[in-house]
Amino acid sequence: MLGYACMNHTLRDREPPVRCNRDMQKATFEERGPAYASKLALQNVTDLHTTLRWNAKHDLRFYRCTSALVPWNSQFDLADLPDYEAIRAAAERCGALIEREEMRLTFHPDYWCRLGSDSADTRANSIDAVEYHADWLDLMGLDRSPYYGINVHIGATYGDKAATGSRFRDAVSRLSPGARARLTVENDDRESLWSVPELVDALDGTDVPVLFDYHHHTFTDRG
Incomplete structure (x- = not known):
C-alpha cells in the first residue's frame, strides 16, 4: 500500500489551493476565536475529501493527515463550533470514501x-x-x-x-x-x-x- 504524509503539492498549486492545513497564529485565534476556527475546519475537511478522491484515483491508499485539520481544537469542543453539522457531514463523506476505496488514514x-x-x-x-x-x-x-x-x-x-x-x-x-x-x-x-x-x-x-x-x-x- 503506497501513500504519503500531509502535503499534496499538486493540489496545493491549484487555484484555489486544495489543502487540509489552514491554521492561524495564537494572536489571530485570540482575536477571531472559535468561529474562525470553525470556518477553517470546514474548508480543511472539505478539501480532505478532495484530497482523498485524488489519492484513490492515483492508487495512493495510505494518507497521514495533518494535525491542523481542526485548528486550535485544544481550546474548544468540536460540537460547539457554529459549522459543526457541516463539518460532521463532510467528515462522514471522507470516512465513507476511505472505507469504500479501502484506504487508510492516520494522524x-x-x-x-x-x-x-x-x-x-x-x-x-x-x-x-x-x-x-x-x-x-x-x-x-x-x-x-x-x-x-x-x-x-x-x-x-x-x-x-x-x-x-x-x-x-x-x-x-x-x-x-x-x-x-x-x-x-x-x-x-x-x-x-x-x-x-x-x-x-x-x-x-x-x-x-x-x-x-x-x-x-x-x-x-x-x-
Missing part, C-alpha cells in the same frame, strides 16, 4: 505531544491532543483500531527511561477507550532515545502496538 500529533513528559501540564495537554485526534476519526465513522491510528513518539527520556515509561503507561491508562484503541508508538531516530525493543518493554501490559519506522532506525547503530 501523527505534533512534536510537543509527549505522554511520558516529566511535566504534568505537558502530559495533560498531550492526552487532550490524542483525544481530539480520536474525535476527528470518530466523526469520520472509522473503526477504533490502529488501522486508523494516532501515532506518537515517547520522544525523550528525561534522564530516566524507566520513570518515563511509567509516566507514559499512566497517561495511556487515562485515555478514553476510543483514543487508546487507536494509539500506536513509533521508534525514534536518535541512539539515546527509544528503540523498538525498548518500546516493546516500556509498553508491556498496555496493548498499544509499536510501529517500526525504518527511516528513523537507519539514523541509529542498532543493527
Whole structure:
C-alpha cells in the first residue's frame, strides 16, 4: 500500500489551493476565536475529501493527515463550533470514501505531544491532543483500531527511561477507550532515545502496538 504524509503539492498549486492545513497564529485565534476556527475546519475537511478522491484515483491508499485539520481544537469542543453539522457531514463523506476505496488514514500529533513528559501540564495537554485526534476519526465513522491510528513518539527520556515509561503507561491508562484503541508508538531516530525493543518493554501490559519506522532506525547503530 503506497501513500504519503500531509502535503499534496499538486493540489496545493491549484487555484484555489486544495489543502487540509489552514491554521492561524495564537494572536489571530485570540482575536477571531472559535468561529474562525470553525470556518477553517470546514474548508480543511472539505478539501480532505478532495484530497482523498485524488489519492484513490492515483492508487495512493495510505494518507497521514495533518494535525491542523481542526485548528486550535485544544481550546474548544468540536460540537460547539457554529459549522459543526457541516463539518460532521463532510467528515462522514471522507470516512465513507476511505472505507469504500479501502484506504487508510492516520494522524501523527505534533512534536510537543509527549505522554511520558516529566511535566504534568505537558502530559495533560498531550492526552487532550490524542483525544481530539480520536474525535476527528470518530466523526469520520472509522473503526477504533490502529488501522486508523494516532501515532506518537515517547520522544525523550528525561534522564530516566524507566520513570518515563511509567509516566507514559499512566497517561495511556487515562485515555478514553476510543483514543487508546487507536494509539500506536513509533521508534525514534536518535541512539539515546527509544528503540523498538525498548518500546516493546516500556509498553508491556498496555496493548498499544509499536510501529517500526525504518527511516528513523537507519539514523541509529542498532543493527
